[in-house]
Amino acid sequence: MATSTVKKIHPKKFALWIGLTSIVMFFAAFTSAYIVRKSQGDWADFALPAEFFYSTAAILGSSILLHASYKAFASEKLALFKTFLVSGFVLGLAFVVLQYQGWLSLNEVEIFIHTNQHSSFIFMITGFHVAHVLGGIAALLFAMVYAFLPRYQATTPRRLLRLEIIFTYWHFVDVLWIYLFIFFMVQQ
Amino acid sequence: MADTTILEKDLHGAHAHGEHGHDDHDHHGDRYQSAFIDNYMFSMDHKTIAKQFLITGMFWAIIGAAMSIIFRLQLGFPGADMSWLQPLLGGWINIDPATGTGTLSQEFYYALVTMHGTIIVFFVLTAGLSGTFSNLLIPLQIGARDMASPLMNMLSYWFFFLSGLVMFISLFLNTGPFSGGWTAYPPLSELPQASDGSKAGATMWIMSLVLFVVSVLLGGINYITTVLNMRTKGMSMFRLPLTIWAFLVTAIIGLLSFPVLASGFFMVMLDRTLGTSFFLNEIYIADTALTERVGGSAILYQHLFWFLGHPEVYIIILPAMGIVSEVLATHARKPIFGYKAMVFSILAIAFLSFIVWAHHMFMTGMNPFISNIFVIFTLIIAVPSAVKVFNWIATVWGGAVRFNSAMLFSLGFVSMFISGGLTGIFLGNAAIDIQQHDTYFVVAHFHIVMGVAAFFGMYAGVYHWFPRMYGRFMNEFLGKLHFWGTMIGAYCVFGPMHYLGMAGVPRRYYSFETFNAFSEFDAMNQFITIAAIITFFFQILFVVNFFYSIYKGKKQTEMNPWEATTLEWTAPIHAGHGNWEGAIPHVHRWPYDLSRYEDREFIPQTEPLKEGEKDGGH
Numbered sequence: 001m002a003t004s005t006v007k008k009i010h011p012k013k014f015a016l017w018i019g020l021t022s023i024v025m026f027f028a029a030f031t032s033a034y035i036v037r038k039s040q041g042d043w044a045d046f047a048l049p050a051e052f053f054y055s056t057a058a059i060l061g062s063s064i065l066l067h068a069s070y071k072a073f074a075s076e077k078l079a080l081f082k083t084f085l086v087s088g089f090v091l092g093l094a095f096v097v098l099q100y101q102g103w104l105s106l107n108e109v110e111i112f113i114h115t116n117q118h119s120s121f122i123f124m125i126t127g128f129h130v131a132h133v134l135g136g137i138a139a140l141l142f143a144m145v146y147a148f149l150p151r152y153q154a155t156t157p158r159r160l161l162r163l164e165i166i167f168t169y170w171h172f173v174d175v176l177w178i179y180l181f182i183f184f185m186v187q188q
Numbered sequence: 189m190a191d192t193t194i195l196e197k198d199l200h201g202a203h204a205h206g207e208h209g210h211d212d213h214d215h216h217g218d219r220y221q222s223a224f225i226d227n228y229m230f231s232m233d234h235k236t237i238a239k240q241f242l243i244t245g246m247f248w249a250i251i252g253a254a255m256s257i258i259f260r261l262q263l264g265f266p267g268a269d270m271s272w273l274q275p276l277l278g279g280w281i282n283i284d285p286a287t288g289t290g291t292l293s294q295e296f297y298y299a300l301v302t303m304h305g306t307i308i309v310f311f312v313l314t315a316g317l318s319g320t321f322s323n324l325l326i327p328l329q330i331g332a333r334d335m336a337s338p339l340m341n342m343l344s345y346w347f348f349f350l351s352g353l354v355m356f357i358s359l360f361l362n363t364g365p366f367s368g369g370w371t372a373y374p375p376l377s378e379l380p381q382a383s384d385g386s387k388a389g390a391t392m393w394i395m396s397l398v399l400f401v402v403s404v405l406l407g408g409i410n411y412i413t414t415v416l417n418m419r420t421k422g423m424s425m426f427r428l429p430l431t432i433w434a435f436l437v438t439a440i441i442g443l444l445s446f447p448v449l450a451s452g453f454f455m456v457m458l459d460r461t462l463g464t465s466f467f468l469n470e471i472y473i474a475d476t477a478l479t480e481r482v483g484g485s486a487i488l489y490q491h492l493f494w495f496l497g498h499p500e501v502y503i504i505i506l507p508a509m510g511i512v513s514e515v516l517a518t519h520a521r522k523p524i525f526g527y528k529a530m531v532f533s534i535l536a537i538a539f540l541s542f543i544v545w546a547h548h549m550f551m552t553g554m555n556p557f558i559s560n561i562f563v564i565f566t567l568i569i570a571v572p573s574a575v576k577v578f579n580w581i582a583t584v585w586g587g588a589v590r591f592n593s594a595m596l597f598s599l600g601f602v603s604m605f606i607s608g609g610l611t612g613i614f615l616g617n618a619a620i621d622i623q624q625h626d627t628y629f630v631v632a633h634f635h636i637v638m639g640v641a642a643f644f645g646m647y648a649g650v651y652h653w654f655p656r657m658y659g660r661f662m663n664e665f666l667g668k669l670h671f672w673g674t675m676i677g678a679y680c681v682f683g684p685m686h687y688l689g690m691a692g693v694p695r696r697y698y699s700f701e702t703f704n705a706f707s708e709f710d711a712m713n714q715f716i717t718i719a720a721i722i723t724f725f726f727q728i729l730f731v732v733n734f735f736y737s738i739y740k741g742k743k744q745t746e747m748n749p750w751e752a753t754t755l756e757w758t759a760p761i762h763a764g765h766g767n768w769e770g771a772i773p774h775v776h777r778w779p780y781d782l783s784r785y786e787d788r789e790f791i792p793q794t795e796p797l798k799e800g801e802k803d804g805g806h
Contacts, residue, residue: 008417011336015413022405022447029451029495033466033488042483114463117483124458 016165020172023132027176030128031183034121038187044116048184049105052126055098056181059133062091063174066140066167073163076155082147089140092170095177096137099130122184129177136173139166230346232338233765237345238324239657242650244345244352245316246731252307255300257724262292264717266699280364297698298367299385303359305370306393310400311355313504313642315348318442321507321649322411322435324657328756329429331420331773333766336413340406347403351396358392366393369696371493374467374486378459381473391460394453401450404442411439420755422775426531427793427803429754429779430524433531434510437538438503444542445499452492459484487552494545501638502541505605506534508645509576512598515648516580518752519595520587521789523780523804525579533572540569550621559618566616573609577602588783593667594652600675601644607679608637611686626696629689632682640678647671647730654734655749659761660741666733670726677723684712753792754779778804 037043069084103123106112113123143166146152152159231237258277261270271290274281280296283289323341327334335341358365367385368376372393380387415428415436428436455466467489468481517524524530546554546562580602589595611633614620624630647670654662689695693706700706700713748757755775759767773794781791781804797803 011413011417014417015336015340015409018409018412018443019405022409022443025444026447026451029448029492033451033455033492036488036491037466037485040485113458114465117465120458120464120466124455124464128454 010161012161013165013168016168020169023172023176027125027129027180030121030125031180034125034183034187037117037121042117044118045188046106046109046111046118048122048188049102051098051102051105052181052184055095055102056177058091058098059095059174059177062088062095063171064088065091066170070163070167073155074160078153078155085140085144085147089137089144092133092137092140096130096133099126099133102126125180129173129180132176133173136166136170139169142166230342231765232334232342234323234327234334234338234341235657235763235765235767237341238320240345241315241319241323241348242657244349245312245320246734248307248311248352249316249727250731252304252312253724253727255304255307257721258292259297259300259304260717260720262297262698264714266701267291279362294698295367295384296364298369298383298696299364299389301696302367302369302385302393303355303365306355306366306397308639309370309500309504310397311348311352313638313646314404314442314500315400317642317646317649318435318438318503318507319345319348319407320646321431321511321653322407322439324653325429325431325756326411326414326435327418328656328759328767329432329754330415330418330423331755331775332414332418333768333772335410336418337410341410344403344407344410347399347406351399351403354392354396354399358389358396361388361392363387363389365389371490371497372453372456373493374456374459374484374489375471375473377456378468379471379473379478380460394457394460398450398453401446401453404446408439408443408446411435412443415439420772420775423793426528427775427778429510430513430527430530430534431507431510433534434506434513437534438506441499441506441538441541442503445496445503448492449496452489452496455492456489487549487554490549490552491545494548495542497548498545499538499541501634502537504638504642505645506537508601508642508649509534511645511649511652512580512601513583514754515594515598515652516583516602517780517782518652518750519590519592519598520584521590521751521783522583522587523782523784525582526575527778527780527804529575530579533575536572537569540565540572544569547616547618547621550618551625556618563616563618567613569616570609570613573605577606577609592651593662593664593671594648596668596671596675597644597648597651600671601641601648603675604636604641604644604678608633608635608641612637623692624689626694627689628685628693628695631695632685632689635685636678636682640674640682644674647674650734652750653756654737654741655744655761656756658738658741659744660737661744661749662737662741663733666729670730670733673726673729674723677719677726680719681716681723684716688712748792751790753781753790755793758792758794780804 065084065088069081069088072078072081072084103126106119106122111119113120143163146159146162228236231240258273261268269289270281270292271283271288273292274283274290277292277296280293281290282293284291323335326332355365363384365385366372366377366389367383368390372390376382376386377390377394378386380390415432419428455464458464459466459468463480465481465484467486468478468484469486470482471478513524513530544562544566546558547566550559550562584599611629615624615630615633651662651667654660688709691706691709693700693709700709744761747759747761750757755773758773760769763769775793776796777791777793779793781788781793783789784804785791
């Protein structure tokens, strides 16, 4: 038998990507519905809350930190790995809090989910996005438990893979938010 | 193999070598075989999960079919005394105190129609068909020990079970199960004041289907990952049996379309709970205007629904097509005609399935110029479908056909697919649809082409792979009786409906007694009902045969009873978790080397190519 030269993607990573495709379709349906509904007229415009800009920065920052933490783990710099992981996680939490603050400040100017079609879409889409981010937060918690348990300290391929899968999902919800944010801006 | 540089260890790394630790598939036999719960309930063995899907699907099929018999009784014998059904249906039979005559509650009639559609489309023909055979055949036919993630596979079944449980409980609500049609169009699905079924029944219906979407996605992710990543050495994509191609493409379609359905359902949920009006606009109910609920678009829901709804019919029919291709080739003892054409037509059908959804909406007030585009793409689907039909016929042509139950049902499938497909060409035209929409012509069309045909594919699969599942054969005599009863019965039920539909008889009506125009069809409706009842009892015959054969069927004595070429027959009878006792077999040729050689009747996929021999599929 010839020696292996082909690098095959790990089935679990592959499964994750397939799963992400279905999430893409889920949000594609929402944003298409948004476009269709908006094109029918009778559409009340309002500005997005400032918190959404800050939250965008927060989730971008968290992705960068988590990527750095992955690099640190791969090169076995464990202290650095934990620092980046925790700070990335905190920024991730900040994203959720900022989104919530964003909804509250919309409520302050009398914009609720049932106010008009535009607000319904904004609240719904951002709400379902946060639900997916919370899934990512849960995954990050999982990663942190492993990062701080004494028996999981060394870098192994299996642990690296686990981290990669969790972070890939996180980067995905990040990119998804960037897409949604740009979409909302363009549609304004 | 010269064309591959991948080692067995790369394909099955976690199992051949210890360095990845104990992954979540154990290839050294199931270690928990002593416990009933682990072995039969929360099993992660794909073969057991397949049986769970099948038997749960059969349970739902009986309920769904029995419901159709009850509403067919109403249609065939309107005004007849139904008080004998009261022990079963209780309050849904209204007894006239003066005469003692029992009539079916009109509200419940709609609930029955809705539940019949939902149950058969989702629980039986999606979960029961694709769930069963994808699980059973994907690992066995591609040469894998189990799915990529057996845990997710198990969860897929239990989400399906949970979804069924919620739906089942909704049947017993005192306001009745959901009654707004299986398509759940707003406002019926959104406003509790619209009807009794739109109250708790609708809430549970939507919850159940969201759970179902989760089940389909978990299953689909697994099927795709397994087929693309875990094929044994030598199993290139063009050496896959057509069953696997069909399951793969089915899973891809499901993965792309079911999330869109979920989006639509979530919007319905928000409309029901948080006061949004995505799909509501200026609704009047009982002379009251819902002035708060404005600005939505009910047609938007239909777009979201049919973006799943149309691919869904291919999710139902593609697995049946795959099974039929395999069974026809094996029992006609001939290679499948035009293997690659079959693969590409599956892909073409899958692609087209996503751009034809609005042909379900020609009469919704959609712009007629948009209809044109959907008409064209809809009619183009006839091309790959016809390629498949001609290839099936050419496969059987001149073969040494074994007319056993599996083969008969496969031939029946081709017949049904042709008859039902032809009427699709009528309905696919927006202009003809003006006359035909919402009539029994539509009912006849989709029941034949995706209902009966998909059932035939499922039956063919069960008869053919029953030995693979239980190590025994189903009774052939009962099987043939089942086939002829079903074949003749189904045409007797749905054939006359074309005629009703062309005469304009509308579907979903409780009774036609007040319409003189349709009174001449009373006898025809009676005929349909009687045929439906007889056909139903032939299905009970199948269920009896199935469970009888599990325990008392003729024992399978040889590993490859059908003399098939594919890998599932190289695993031992009653294979344990992990399928093959020794190493996983390698593949050297395509799966259809049947009657292609002077000296050999068939050559299994595991046999190396001879010097200078060309692989069949290429």
